[in-house]
Amino acid sequence: MFLGAPISFQNGIIGFGGLVVQCVVNGFGFMFVAGFTTTNKLYGILELVAVALGYSMVTFTGQNLGAKKYDRIRIWMISGIVELCMRISVALFLPLLIGETGIYFAEVAA
16 A cells, blocks of 8 residues: 555546646647647557556565565666666657658648
8 A cells, every 4th residue: 555655646647637638738629639649649659668667666666675675676776767867868869860750731631
């Protein structure tokens, strides 16, 4: 119960934030909603690995906390932070290397 409370709180905040964003997006029209939905589907696929890593870190930490192997928790957390920094740097600098996306609507939808 103690280790599950932060994850429950995090998922609740994320769900509520998604609801607020969707309410705002709905006011911009159907083309914007379609683009937003497509982007969210792609983001969900990309986020899947990070979420799985986060849940595995919670399980790993709980098991090693129970076994009183605190050094393993420290090593795992440091490696998780390093991986997070690498992912963020790739996500920030890859668009700069690729250049313009070139994905624009040339025509208005009928």
